[in-house]
Amino acid sequence: MAKRLKSELLKNNIAVDVVAGPDSYKNLPELLEKTETDLNAIHVNLSRSETYSEITPLRYGDNKLSAFVSIMRGCNNFCSYCIVPYTRGRERSRDINSIIEEIVLLKNQGFKEITLLGQNVNSYHYNDNGEIYLFHNLVEKVAQIDSKIRVRYTTSHPKDIDDRILKTMAAYPNICDWIHLPVQSGSTTVLQRMKRDYTREWYMNRIEAIKTILPNATITTDILSGFCGETEEEHLETLSLMEWVGYDLAYMFKYSERPGTYAAKNIKDDVDEATKSRRLNEIIALQNKLSRESNKKDIGKTFEVLVEGTSKKDIEEHCGRNEQNKMIVFPKGDSVIGGYVNVKVVSASSATLRGEIV
Ligand code: SF4
Missing domain, CATH: 3.30.750.210 (Transcription Regulator spoIIAA)
Known part of the structure; x- marks a missing residue:
């Protein structure tokens, strides 16, 4: 914002004396001094x-x-x-x-x-x-x-x-054992338009390496639905890749243009809102199913949990994450916040695991 609106901020808002960018903190003394004599105290260089x-x-x-x-x-x-x-x-x-x-x-x-x-x-x-x-x-x-x-x-x-x-x-x-590997799209042609510098096949190869070297790792991702020019086929490629990977969790968004980016300047944001929303909903529904399946597989397994606090829903329960970054809720027993405890998972929903200390 400082870079984009620098002059306007000083011109239109008399309450603003200094405009400084994120890398300008070391220049603050000199900028403040400048305000004594010069109203143009701007430093937004990165x-x-x-x-x-x-x-x-x-x-x-x-x-x-x-x-x-x-x-x-x-x-x-x-x-x-x-x-x-x-x-x-x-x-x-x-x-x-x-x-x-x-x-x-x-x-x-x-x-x-x-x-x-x-x-x-x-x-x-x-x-x-x-x-x-x-x-x-x-x-x-x-x-x-x-x-x-x-x-x-x-x-x-x-x-x-x-x-x-x-x-x-x-x-x-x-x-x-947790890797967040943002895929954004399962389609090589969309990835090219996004300038992501990898293909669907390359991504799959990296997932195979993770599953081979770290068989217990959870894999999470980010998905951007409805990017410029995304066809129905390209969208289906994202769904099929999600199934293939079996993500444990995903952060899912629909594309919205950001001013100043390459896409905003050069590629038409031409997928209509209704289509973007429908595709995003399909992605979310699939991910809910995958997360549920992933959590169901943990039933019966025992994990070391770092006890992080008391459960929001029940003061008699503690909660904490396992190595795979999944939250587990369990009866407190003699566990202490900040300690490690072994917890066996007894039930699971798409969002939470429930367990008991073993
Ligand atoms: S340009 Fe943005 S999305 Fe791409 S790798 Fe850098 S921070 Fe991530």
């Missing part, structure tokens, strides 16, 4: 090196057990529907030493679960005085900090996820 590595507060989860650690900023992919590369700038990876320091600090504060965050974590690349660290090197180092601290990460890009990170996950039990 940095190629800023990673906010020393900035606190960090992002914590609601439960005081999970923390989210940024490992990179920006994105170089320029998917045709997405505004992120324009608003957050080019991809830059954070200093591995500062990431490790932050996680050690979190561990000392009692956090039990760390989620590494980035727009495209698989392309993490940091040169530490000549020593190159890639994503799987970083994740391994994080996993080695404490075997009782769970490690998760998001978001992976299908074109970049490789076997090295899958093998690292298999080697460390505290790296959780």
